Amino acid sequence: MPQDHFITADKHVVGLARLRVDVQEFLAAARHAISGAQRTGSGAFASLAAAEELYRGDVLEDEPYAPWAAGLREEAQAVHLELLTQLAAAAAENDDRHAEAHYRLRLLERDPYDEDAHLGLVSLLTTTGRHGEARRRYLLYAAAMNEIEVTPAAFPSARRGTVAGAGRGW
DSSP: OOGGGTEEEOSSOEEEOSOOOHHHHHHHHHHHHHHHHHHOOTTHHHHHHHHHHTOOSSTTTTOTTOGGGHHHHHHHHHHHHHHHHHHHHHHHHTTOHHHHHHHHHHHHHHOTTOHHHHHHHHHHHHHTTOHHHHHHHHHHHHHHHHHTTOOOOOOOOOOTTOOTTTTTTO
């Protein structure tokens, strides 16, 4: 490759060009998938899942105190949380309980205080007849809410229109 393939310059500036930057690819794919999911349901889940696979973790996680990276790190984290939220909702719409549980658990890994993720997971577990696990998850939720001085919601009931125990084995 010619030396000017990655380096650009003029009288005042020297820069890098034509480099793949994983966080930029992730952000572009995620924004496209999120906006597409809000407009149409067809193929939305696949697009969201493909974008989520591009997330490689926190931006410059080995440099957590680099102030110049904080804005981009927080932006990527926020977009990733939105992707996970959309994926959990899309999985619920598709009645894919395994995927929904997976994405709700991923949300809770990233944000242990996400009340909707906690309650959605408890409701999902109750709906599938996994009452002991639902109770254990509810207690984790209540402890997290108490930690941040938020009054926990009541234990959610099974989802309407489903039969408890249906779909076991997800």
